Amino acid sequence: MSRVYNFSAGPAVLPEEVLKEAAAEMLDYNGTGMSVMEMSHRSKAFEEIITAAEQDLRDLMNIPDNYKVLFLQGGASQQFAMIPMNLMKKKEADYIVTGQWAKKAAKEAAKYGKVNVVASSEDKTFSYIPDCSDLPISENADYVYICENNTIYGTKFKELPNTKGKTLVADVSSCFLSEPVDVTKYGVIYGGVQKNIGPAGVVIVIIREDLITEDVLPGTPTMLQYKTHADAGSLYNTPPAYGIYICGKVFKWLKKMGGLEVMKERNEKKAKVLYDYLDQSKLFKGTVVPKDRSLMNVPFVTGDKDLDAKFVKEAKEAGFENLKGHRTVGGMRASIYNAMPYEGVVALVEFMKKFEEENL
Numbered sequence: 573m574s575r576v577y578n579f580s581a582g583p584a585v586l587p588e589e590v591l592k593e594a595a596a597e598m599l600d601y602n603g604t605g606m607s608v609m610e611m612s613h614r615s616k617a618f619e620e621i622i623t624a625a626e627q628d629l630r631d632l633m634n635i636p637d638n639y640k641v642l643f644l645q646g647g648a649s650q651q652f653a654m655i656p657m658n659l660m661k662k663k664e665a666d667y668i669v670t671g672q673w674a675k676k677a678a679k680e681a682a683k684y685g686k687v688n689v690v691a692s693s694e695d696k697t698f699s700y701i702p703d704c705s706d707l708p709i710s711e712n713a714d715y716v717y718i719c720e721n722n723t724i725y726g727t728k729f730k731e732l733p734n735t736k737g738k739t740l741v742a743d744v745s746s747c748f749l750s751e752p753v754d755v756t757k758y759g760v761i762y763g764g765v766q767k768n769i770g771p772a773g774v775v776i777v778i779i780r781e782d783l784i785t786e787d788v789l790p791g792t793p794t795m796l797q798y799k800t801h802a803d804a805g806s807l808y809n810t811p812p813a814y815g816i817y818i819c820g821k822v823f824k825w826l827k828k829m830g831g832l833e834v835m836k837e838r839n840e841k842k843a844k845v846l847y848d849y850l851d852q853s854k855l856f857k858g859t860v861v862p863k864d865r866s867l868m869n870v871p872f873v874t875g876d877k878d879l880d881a882k883f884v885k886e887a888k889e890a891g892f893e894n895l896k897g898h899r900t901v902g903g904m905r906a907s908i909y910n911a912m913p914y915e916g917v918v919a920l921v922e923f924m925k926k927f928e929e930e931n932l
């Protein structure tokens with residue numbers, strides 16, 4: 573067996589240790605004689621799995637008691653609708669558009685109320701984060717929405733926007749658990765887990781209790797109400813049980829690694845290797861304003877489409893997978909999530925150096 577270095581943006585690399593553990597427990601989970609895939613979500617064994625997963629996440633992120641943790645389905649994209657359906661009491665919200673995902677979220681919300689785009693970086697292909705220290709926040713906005721780490725473009729909010737007292741809602745799909753976070757600054761933090769935590773199929777929503785009400789937009793389906801899931805401890809219906817189990821294992825792995833402070837240091841060290849190389853390369857260059865660079869997703873180009881394609885092809889042959897940039901932007905992108913080892917990034921940079929020598 574040989575594993576590649578997988579730079580996919582998502583679904584993405586998971587800790588090898590977690591995969592091995594899951595493999596060992598595949599046929600008989602903890603003496604139950606069955607796989608987690610085969611057991612009732614109402615069983616004692618699964619109850620322990622979901623309870624521990626929630627507690628470990630609470631420990632890692634230091635989530636205050638007045639926030640609920642929900643394990644949902646439907647992908648991050650379903651939250652684009654759930655958020656306005658549940659939170660747009662005054663039928664108005666402010667969106668900061670820093671990439672495709674925020675743009676899609678704003679478009680979806682506009683089905684349910686008035687959406688004000690209060691800042692955008694679309695003028696320069698989303699290659700930076702706009703100054704959000706003094707935005708024209710709307711009087712009637714129920715919340716201010718951001719996508720905190722832009723998976724496709726490789727930018728990250730290093731400072732949260734000044735929402736002038738309005739509730740902040742953040743899509744953290746691609747930076748979830750990559751560094752410590754002050755949960756109290758947000759009303760809602762959510763993300764699909766398939767970028768930095770676990771297998772596709774689970775969305776984690778961390779939501780302040782006062783935002784969970786029955787006062788939702790008329791016609792909101794039961795399944796799309798936060799209250800439904802909060803009241804039932806994420807067990808209103810069958811949850812994505814196996815995915816939650818793997819997330820729980822990743823939480824334990826993160827705790828063992830030393831928690832989010834340590835992950836941040838590791839992620840900074842990894843990203844620096846790649847950015848430092850890009851900054852002095854004569855062939856490759858990064859596409860993002862340096863101060864707004866993501867620690868998780870690193871897009872770069874040669875400036876020549878054919879050479880980009882040659883690089884992606886040769887990299888793949890050398891065991892570096894999924895380096896092709898998003899279909900909407902081209903070039904390359906290395907996603908270097910929590911589970912990507914330091915050695916993987918060093919090996920990639922060595923490969924890039926060699927390619928540069930051969931192709932310059």
Ligand SMILES: *Cc1c(COP(=O)(O)O)cnc(C)c1O
Binds near residue numbers: 721745
């Ligand atoms: C991948 C991604 C999404 C979409 O996730 P789905 O689970 O496929 O709906 C939304 N937001 C961000 C930031 C993403 O990276």
